[in-house]
Structures are given as structure tokens and as C-alpha cells.
Amino acid sequence: MAEINPAEVSAILKKQLSGFEAKASLDEVGTVLTVGDGIARIYGLGNAQYGELVEFESGLEGIVLNLEVDNVGVVILGPFKEIREGSVAKRTNRIASIRVGEGITGRVIDTLGTPIDGKGPIQGETFEMPLERKAPGVIYREPVTEPLQTGIKAIDAMVPVGRGQRELVIGDRQTGKTAVCIDTILNQKEFYDAGEPVYCIYVAIGQKASTVAGIAKVLEDKGALAYTTIVAANASDPAPMQVYAPFAGAAIGEYFRDTGRPALIVYDDLSKQAVAYREVSLLLRRPPGREAYPGDVFFLHSRLLERAAKVINDDKIASEMNDLPDSIKHLVKGGGSLTALPLIETQAGDVSAYIPTNVISITDGQIFLTSDLFNSGVRPAIDVGISVSRVGGNAQIKSMKKVAGTLKLDQAQYRELEAFAKFGSDLDAATMNVIEKGKRNVEILKQAENDPFPVEEQVAIIFAGSKNLLRAVPVDRIKEFEKEYLEFLNMKHRDVLDGLKAGKLTDEITDTLTNVAKELSTKYKK
Amino acid sequence: MKGTRAAQRYAKAILELAKEQNASDAVYKDMETISQTITASNELQDVLSSPVVKSSLVKSALREIFKNAHDVTLGSFDILLDNKRIAILKHVAQKYMSLYNELNNIQVAIVTTAIPLDAYLEEKIQAKIREITGNSATIENVVDPSIIGGFILRIGDLQYNASVSKNFRNLKREFKNNTFTTQFN
Numbered sequence: 001m002a003e004i005n006p007a008e009v010s011a012i013l014k015k016q017l018s019g020f021e022a023k024a025s026l027d028e029v030g031t032v033l034t035v036g037d038g039i040a041r042i043y044g045l046g047n048a049q050y051g052e053l054v055e056f057e058s059g060l061e062g063i064v065l066n067l068e069v070d071n072v073g074v075v076i077l078g079p080f081k082e083i084r085e086g087s088v089a090k091r092t093n094r095i096a097s098i099r100v101g102e103g104i105t106g107r108v109i110d111t112l113g114t115p116i117d118g119k120g121p122i123q124g125e126t127f128e129m130p131l132e133r134k135a136p137g138v139i140y141r142e143p144v145t146e147p148l149q150t151g152i153k154a155i156d157a158m159v160p161v162g163r164g165q166r167e168l169v170i171g172d173r174q175t176g177k178t179a180v181c182i183d184t185i186l187n188q189k190e191f192y193d194a195g196e197p198v199y200c201i202y203v204a205i206g207q208k209a210s211t212v213a214g215i216a217k218v219l220e221d222k223g224a225l226a227y228t229t230i231v232a233a234n235a236s237d238p239a240p241m242q243v244y245a246p247f248a249g250a251a252i253g254e255y256f257r258d259t260g261r262p263a264l265i266v267y268d269d270l271s272k273q274a275v276a277y278r279e280v281s282l283l284l285r286r287p288p289g290r291e292a293y294p295g296d297v298f299f300l301h302s303r304l305l306e307r308a309a310k311v312i313n314d315d316k317i318a319s320e321m322n323d324l325p326d327s328i329k330h331l332v333k334g335g336g337s338l339t340a341l342p343l344i345e346t347q348a349g350d351v352s353a354y355i356p357t358n359v360i361s362i363t364d365g366q367i368f369l370t371s372d373l374f375n376s377g378v379r380p381a382i383d384v385g386i387s388v389s390r391v392g393g394n395a396q397i398k399s400m401k402k403v404a405g406t407l408k409l410d411q412a413q414y415r416e417l418e419a420f421a422k423f424g425s426d427l428d429a430a431t432m433n434v435i436e437k438g439k440r441n442v443e444i445l446k447q448a449e450n451d452p453f454p455v456e457e458q459v460a461i462i463f464a465g466s467k468n469l470l471r472a473v474p475v476d477r478i479k480e481f482e483k484e485y486l487e488f489l490n491m492k493h494r495d496v497l498d499g500l501k502a503g504k505l506t507d508e509i510t511d512t513l514t515n516v517a518k519e520l521s522t523k524y525k526k
Numbered sequence: 527m528k529g530t531r532a533a534q535r536y537a538k539a540i541l542e543l544a545k546e547q548n549a550s551d552a553v554y555k556d557m558e559t560i561s562q563t564i565t566a567s568n569e570l571q572d573v574l575s576s577p578v579v580k581s582s583l584v585k586s587a588l589r590e591i592f593k594n595a596h597d598v599t600l601g602s603f604d605i606l607l608d609n610k611r612i613a614i615l616k617h618v619a620q621k622y623m624s625l626y627n628e629l630n631n632i633q634v635a636i637v638t639t640a641i642p643l644d645a646y647l648e649e650k651i652q653a654k655i656r657e658i659t660g661n662s663a664t665i666e667n668v669v670d671p672s673i674i675g676g677f678i679l680r681i682g683d684l685q686y687n688a689s690v691s692k693n694f695r696n697l698k699r700e701f702k703n704n705t706f707t708t709q710f711n
Binding site: 024025026027028029030044045046047057058059069070088090 | 530531534658676680682683684685686687688695699
């Protein structure tokens, strides 16, 4: 160990002690009656309010969740080994909150905002944001009109997501739900580099710590951690921490939303959160309902997802938004947004279970991933037939909208006729045409993990597919063609791509794209 | 707490009856003794809460232990035994005491100190109580050397903690809950 300068030691000690007050305080207190399973019942605390934080002698905190005739039920946020019968708990007159600031990007934190990545405290000024907060009211909102580019061709073309939208990602285990969301975060790098970052928050609920570490590593390697915050409540954390983790994430998102900036939040996943909430509720002896979930599990998710919003682009109206925390009142700006991508894991494709139906009905559409597609090599395994986006259509850029307009219909027709393809070539020309085109489109929509596509490239390749310009290219060489085609466009026709990016699809542009595609496809002819 | 609500109701009924018979003070003393006795003797609590001990046996035992008790108190044993609620006798006694205190505007302040209070300190604490609640209170002194110094004042749900141990605990936490990274080179 290197030499230590005594002056430094005392400076550090002084800094640590600066916040210490050796004062006596008058507190409202209660006595712990029972403690166990992360729940404490406390006698006394007559004036405690619902959702208030209480503090135990050891400094551990808990949230009041049940107010009963002669005791209050408190969920303990942390290891409750030191709490015993008869110990004292005091009111704090605070509700659960998290400190958020610009320095929170690039960090891994827990539900209470404590950094767990070993990089020291959150830098810069921080503001207190409550975990539970009412969603903005109707007059402070705006319709979703701006696109949130996910970088995934199938999503941006057929189930577009807009800024401020809530789009559910649903599917069985091992179908690539997390991959879709991580790709979306990676794709925001383009905006970060351009100086208009979409701040991303990844909330990991009940996952293995190794998985979270892996995700943090991927984000860091791809340069995406700079604009991303990871909120982690791992599988080994107490159930209340897992229940409140999405709320902590939403509080961070709201900080960016209310200061006029776009944010994206991924809840991975809400079925685990519902399970944790069920655990807490049953331990608090709340009556179980369907699948033993408590009666308010719908409200749990609806109030969380309702906080995703597009805020009106008017600073004056936005500054009067309901339930703004005092700490950020002076920073409020209009035009911000919070886009939510909640994940739900289904069991054996059963979307009619309790939690999936609840969340499907809350969100503005869903992206459905199936294991059949995944196993047959269609990745991302998005089932386009039942995936929808109820509001994202207005948010698509014009060129994409025009190009992808017929794609969903074509693919639906293809799927209908796909079964016939197995009978061989006894089909009429029209049917064959639909099948061949469909096969090529499926190939185009396939995409590797961690490889998001910029929107202009997406438009260019989907244009080629939907205009049936790839007839001559064999299905197994489509990927090769795509690579060459995009490289060529990037090199020789950057202006065309820029035009597409700006939403233009003029005759000139379509002519160029058609010519390039036709010319290149001759090379692949058998 | 299991049975606290029942205890509240029994205590209320006993107090009403005792008031009618002008015996609430005598019953208060009984209840105080009962509470102290049960707290001090685990065996007694075991007997009271055991389902295998015959109620007639419990009855005679209670009458033997608290033989100087007032009739109202003895009657309450019978009713609790008949209703199979004798296990909550301690809670009933405690509830009775708090109801009695409420009725007679008596505040009880529990003062925990490291060494027994003397008259001078008691006076100072009494002043502090008046400052906090606006009323005086009867002081119950609990000696607990583990608080090291200072005192902890508890009146109902209010606690005024001026102990040395609390300050030490806060100090310890201040050092522990620190995401500070050392930057020695």
C-alpha cells in the first residue's frame, strides 16, 4: 500500500463528519411487535401515513404499506437481521424518494439510488424525486408524433414506437425480449453523438447479478453506458426492493422528461415485479385474488406505465404540471418525453394469463416474440401478425411510412400461403410471386443481435424488398446483397440516404434506389 | 398484536364497572400488580396460555396469587376464564392502566438513563416534558447502562432521544454509509 498523507486522512474524516449532527431529536416512534419475511408490524406510530418512510435504530428504512387498527405494517428495505422485537422505529416525515442528477447517467444503482458499481457517489447536483408520483394530467400531454428509432427493421417498419409511447415487449423465456430492448438502447447512440441524447434507463428486476453485469458490459463496450442508467434489484434483493425498482427508474426518467428531454425506460421485467409484489402483499396478509395476486396488481402496473408521457411543448403550461416535486420546479421545460418498454415473460405462449392481459390492456401496443420463430432462425423473433402499435404510426418518418405501408399486408398474405409452399411447384404464378417475395422480406427483416440499423438504411433495404427488386437474388444470399447494397449507397449515394433520413421519398430518390438494386441484383443471378 | 383488540374491550368494561363501584383506584393497583407479576414470571404466563391446564385450576391459582385483589378484579378473572380469554390477562391489565391514565389525565413518561435519576435531574426532565407536551407527567425511571450517558424520554408515541449511544450509532452510520472512494496514491 502506498504512503498515506496524514493531512489527507483528516481532510477525508472531516468531510465525512461534516453532515453529522450530535443533536437530540424529538421523534414519533413505535415499537416493533413482530418482524419476519421482510415485514415488520409496529405498534404505535399513530400518525404514520401510507407510503411514508420509517427508520429503524440500525438506520435501515422501511415503507408503511398497511395502516391497521392498532399497528402498522412496514416493508423493510434491506437486510432485517438487526431488527428485533421491541426495537424502536421512528417516523421520518419523508416519502420514499431517490436523488437524481445529470451525474446519474453511466451508473448502476439500486432501488434507493445508492451506486452499486463501485465508482463512488453520484457526481454533481442532485434533486430529490419521489418514487411514487402521479402521472401528468391530460392538459400537460401531447399526442405522440416523434419517432423513437429502435434500430430494428421489423419494429421500425411495422410496429413503430413513438416518443412517449408505452410499447409492451412480450414473449416466452429465451425469445430475445431483452435483446430487443438492449438493441434499442444501443441505437440511441446516434442521437447521443449528435448532441441530442435520448436518456436511457434499464431497470433489471429479479435478475441474476451476472446477467446485469453482462448487460452493463455490453452497453459500456458499445459506448452506450454514457447515456444509460441501470437500476438493479437483483434476485437476491428483498422483494420490496424489486417492487420499487421500476418506480425508481420512472423517477429518474421523469427527471429527464420534466426538464424537457427525451428518455427511454426499459422495465425488465414486470412479471417478476408482479411476483415480488404478490410476495409482499401475501406477507402483509392482503387477500389474494386471481393467481394469488392482490386486487391492486392492475393499479400497480397502470400507475407505473401511465408515467410514460409526451409532455406538451409549452414551457408555461408544463411548469404548472401536477405533482411536480419542489426540487425540480425551477428546471421544468416542456417537450420532454418518457417512452416505456415494459417486458412481460409468458409461460408457454399463454398471453391470456392474468399479468400479460393486464399489461397488454394498459400499453399502447405490443411486440410479440415467439419461440417457434426464434428456433426457425427468424431473429428478432417478432410475430408481425399479432404485434401492433396503436399510436406509433403517426410517429413514423414519411419515407418509412410510404415504404413500409404494404409490408405488413404482404407478410400477412405470405404467411397465409406459406403452408402451400410445402407442396412444391404446383402453384400458379401469382401465388409463387407472393411466396417468393415474402421469403425475401423475412430474410431482410432478420437482424443480428447488437447490430441496430440507422433508419435511412432500413428504408433503403425495405424499399428494395417491398418493390420486389430482389427477385433475381437467391434467398440465402439476401444478407450478402443487403450488405453490399447499403455499402454502395453509403459510398456513392449518401445524399439519397440523407434524403430518406429527412423523410423525403421523391421520384429521384426512388429511381436511384431502384437502379442500384437492379444493377447489384444481376450480380447474384444464378 | 394478537388479542389486543379483545383486551381493549375487556379493559374498557372492567373500568366502567370499577367506576360505578368507585373502585377504579383499587383495581388500578391490582392491574399494576398483575402486569408486573406476569411480566416477572414466565411460568404464570405459560399456565395462563396453556390449553391443557384446567380452568378450575387456573382460577384457584389466580385467586391464590392475587388473594388481596378487589372483587371487580376477581370477577374479571372469572369472565376471562369463561370466555377462554385468560391468556390475554396481561394485555387487559396494561390496557386498563392506559385507559385509567387517560381518564384521569395522567401522563407516564418513561425515562431511560445510564444511572438512576436524582431529584435535581428529575426536575430538569420534568421541565423538558412540560416543554414538549405542555403537561407534567409521572416519571418512570428505567436504568440501562448500555445507553452510556444522556437520557431517552418516552411519552406514549413520542420519543426524545438525547443519549450518547444514539450519537455513537449515528456517527458509526455516517462512516459506514459512505460511497466515498479512497484516493490515496
